[in-house]
Amino acid sequence: MKKTIANSVAAAAASVALSAIAADMRVELKGEIDAEQAVAAPVKPALYHAATRKPDGLASELRVVDGSGNPVPFAIRPSMVRTVSEKLEWVRLSIVSATDTNGTLAVEAEWPAGATQPERFASLKVGTPLTDFDERITVSADDVTLAEGEIYDRRKFADVRKEDVKLDASFRRRIKVVFSKPTAEVAARNFEKTVVEGSESATATRRVFSEQAFRVDSLSVSVPKEVVSYEPVKPYECSMVATEEFDAKAKKTYLDFDAAYQPIRGLSLDVKDRNFSRNVRLLARANGGWRQIASGRIGSIDLPGEKQSNLAIPVHGEVREEVLRIEVDDMDNPRLEYGDMPVKFSVAAYDAVFIAKPGEKYALTVVKGAEKPRYDSQVLDYLLKSRNLKRFECEAIDDGLGDCGPTAIWMTTPFNPVAIASTAAFIILAVLAFVLFKSNGNAKGE
Numbered sequence: 001m002k003k004t005i006a007n008s009v010a011a012a013a014a015s016v017a018l019s020a021i022a023a024d025m026r027v028e029l030k031g032e033i034d035a036e037q038a039v040a041a042p043v044k045p046a047l048y049h050a051a052t053r054k055p056d057g058l059a060s061e062l063r064v065v066d067g068s069g070n071p072v073p074f075a076i077r078p079s080m081v082r083t084v085s086e087k088l089e090w091v092r093l094s095i096v097s098a099t100d101t102n103g104t105l106a107v108e109a110e111w112p113a114g115a116t117q118p119e120r121f122a123s124l125k126v127g128t129p130l131t132d133f134d135e136r137i138t139v140s141a142d143d144v145t146l147a148e149g150e151i152y153d154r155r156k157f158a159d160v161r162k163e164d165v166k167l168d169a170s171f172r173r174r175i176k177v178v179f180s181k182p183t184a185e186v187a188a189r190n191f192e193k194t195v196v197e198g199s200e201s202a203t204a205t206r207r208v209f210s211e212q213a214f215r216v217d218s219l220s221v222s223v224p225k226e227v228v229s230y231e232p233v234k235p236y237e238c239s240m241v242a243t244e245e246f247d248a249k250a251k252k253t254y255l256d257f258d259a260a261y262q263p264i265r266g267l268s269l270d271v272k273d274r275n276f277s278r279n280v281r282l283l284a285r286a287n288g289g290w291r292q293i294a295s296g297r298i299g300s301i302d303l304p305g306e307k308q309s310n311l312a313i314p315v316h317g318e319v320r321e322e323v324l325r326i327e328v329d330d331m332d333n334p335r336l337e338y339g340d341m342p343v344k345f346s347v348a349a350y351d352a353v354f355i356a357k358p359g360e361k362y363a364l365t366v367v368k369g370a371e372k373p374r375y376d377s378q379v380l381d382y383l384l385k386s387r388n389l390k391r392f393e394c395e396a397i398d399d400g401l402g403d404c405g406p407t408a409i410w411m412t413t414p415f416n417p418v419a420i421a422s423t424a425a426f427i428i429l430a431v432l433a434f435v436l437f438k439s440n441g442n443a444k445g446e
Contacts, residue, residue, distance in 0.1 A: 025050035025366040031392030033358050038386040040351040041364060043076065044394055045238070049260040050366040053322045057261060060372040064354045067361035072354050073375040075383040079233040079349035082388055088122055088222040091115065093175070095219060105179040109219045117171055118223040124177070125164040127218035132156045135179045135214055137165060141172040167221065175221075179214050230387050235265045235346035242326075242343050246335060253328040253335060255342055263348040264319040268312040269326065270339035274302040278336070279329040282313050284321040293319055298328075318348055353383045362392065 029041050043062070051057035064074040093109035100106075111117065124139055124147065134152040138145060149165030242257040255269075267282060277299030283290040294316065300309040313326065326343065328336065352364060 024368055027364045028395045029362045029364065029392040030395060031356070031362075031390065033356055033390055036355065036357050038353060038383055038389050039356045039392050040079070040353045040389040041362070041392040042079065042394060043350045043352055043364070045260070045262055045347060047364060047366055048262045049258075051261070052368050053261070055261055055320060056372065058366070061366050061368055061370045062352065063365045063367055063370070063373070064352055065363055065365055071373070072356075072362065073373075073379050073383075074352050074354035075375075075380050076350055076352055077384055079351045080230040080387070081233050083229050083231055085227045085229070086224050087227050089225045090125065090220045090222050091118075093219045093221060095216070096174075098216065103181060105214055105216070107177045107179070107216050107219065108174060109177070110174045111171075120170050120224065121167045121172075122222040122224050123164050124167040124175075125220045125222070126151055126177075126216060127163070127220065128215055129217060130215055133214060135181070138178045138180075139165070139167055139169075139175055140178070141169075141175045146172070146175070164222075177216075177219060179216070233349040235348050237344060237346050239270070239341035240343045240345065241341055242338075244338065244342075251330050251332065253330055255326040255328070255338070257324055257326075257343045259319070259321050259324045261320045261322055263350065264315065264324075264345050265348050266312060266315050266346045267324075267326070268344045269298060269328075270342045270344055271298070271300065271311060272337040272339060274300050276300060276333065276336065278333075280313055281327040281329075282315065282319075283325040283327060284319075285323040285325070290325055293321075293324075351389075353386065353389065355379070355383075356390075356392070364394070 025047065027044065027047065031039060031041075033039065041064075043058070047062060048058050051061045054060075059076065062076070064072040066072055091112065094112050095107060095109045097108045098105065124137075126135075126137070131153045132155065134150070134154075136150055137148070139147040146169040147165055147167045151162050151165065152160070153162075154160045240257045242255040245254045245256070246252075247254065269280075277297060279297050280295065281292055282294040284293050294314055296312070296314045298311045298313070300311065301307065302309075330336070354362075356362060
């Protein structure tokens, strides 16, 4: 028994569009630049569907052309997104003086000569060989206090050490750090926080904190550094119509759908039922039969005390096939009910990258049966390694299904006879409906 899962208008539109692709396809690009440069344009799923059905169909048949129809060298590569993060880099300052006045140590330090000046400091770190200390520090520049904090080492009581304080201040060439002993009350509190068992009294602990001379080996500041990286764009999610076939003898359901060699990264099913589990396999059409690509188990539990759902089919890497089949082993269980678009999958985003000139118009075209283009290796290397590119966008080529598949592509192929026939039939039906409506109204009036 076989049925088509296409109950929605959107699903029907997608199926009609698939049959309408017969002629070459052209997608205009929109974008403006001020100078000649490398740009990137998204390779939409509709382009995969327009290409000849073979693994390298789009790679061979896709072309970038200018406004006069002349081919432009290009490369296909994963879509990249620019991300900016921040990391801290420690810079050791040059200590220029150290004075001790009545147990208060003041250390002055300068930014190292020749080093690039940052915009700001993030924190200050004190290097000291001492242990079992507790110091209150004040950081200033030109008699203006920049930060205050505490550093300590309490390993006599617990493995606790703090060597840095927050210093969120703009760049200063010279800073002054003053170290002072905490009060007896602070020392006592520290003692109470860190000691659980011990024979020493609070008075002895205060003496340890207050009587030890402090030594500074180094002063360092952390400097925020901007880190720019380029990562592949997250795959976009799509839904697809499928044909459903049930094998009563094998007790299995087969869902077949058109994948058009799109770079699929993951799959899942839209199942309306709850409280089930099934073994599934992902198969690809090959030599008149089917070969397995992946397997797994899907299920959904919605019962008191337990609610979980896993409808994903694990896929390793990218799957590029013309037609895919999902085999669901129903065993002796009731058959599952699926959504109108039962197959959901994620598609890796790719760009066509090329050198564009200001004021020129460009388009992506599919030339059926064309051989894979060959370009100068230096140009290709430049395109593949270029970063932070200006993006051109495709003109709208869908009818409501977004980026996820073949939609109203026939609108971009005016010489497609199937498309023309479909359009003519639609117009004729609309005219007939209008005539019948008017006739019915006149009859009522009479």
